[in-house]
Amino acid sequence: MSDIKILEERPISMVEVKSALDKSKKDNELNFRALKASEYMNAFVKLKPKEYKELYDKIEALAIPRLKDKHIIKILDIMPQEIESMKALFINDTVTVKQDDLKRILEALK
Template sequence: MIMEQQPELARASMSSLKIIEEVPVTLVHLKEDLQRIKKRDEELNFRANKTEEYLNTFSTMKPSDAEELFSKLKELGLPRVRDDHLVKLIDLLPLNVEELKTVMSAYSVTISTDNAKKIVDLVVEYAKRS
């Protein structure tokens, strides 16, 4: 989410923030952003430290690989599949059709067996790199 501060409200509270755009972000890119913040601020707060621990454990893909996989998944032209679905696939890296169906069951999107196999083939290729 991208937020901007409303100028008429001077205090820094959640009520003074306005959501201007929602953009799905992979764990890989979140990890990259958190590292940039850590470098800038020299240390992270408690919640950011916990997030960093989680990301170090579960986010093993290189940012360039995540971007490339996103592009290749997008090129498949899957019907009704949005960017946030693709981001979730990159985060969880389902390695077979059954895992893919489990991930996608959280959304009201059905993927044909043919498309599911195409997705899994791409994901497996990139999962081997991490």
């Protein structure tokens, strides 16, 4: 087996995946898995890359302590509309976000 070397590890949003799949689709035919992923992205990704970037910058500008890139990306992928949905995103993480900060994030998403 060949040795695979990981050069970089970073979270990637569904908007970025959709853009990459769309770009790949223009150049050549997608394989079965890529086609299924593309169908999923088309069904669930509602943001355009520009809108995504604006919302990302808005949430990042809130300067919420302990909120990392992966959390912001998860928030923008799910686009929660209420506090309880927002709290559910952090259940498996060791991060705790204050209620006031959750409200500020929800306001930024509107």
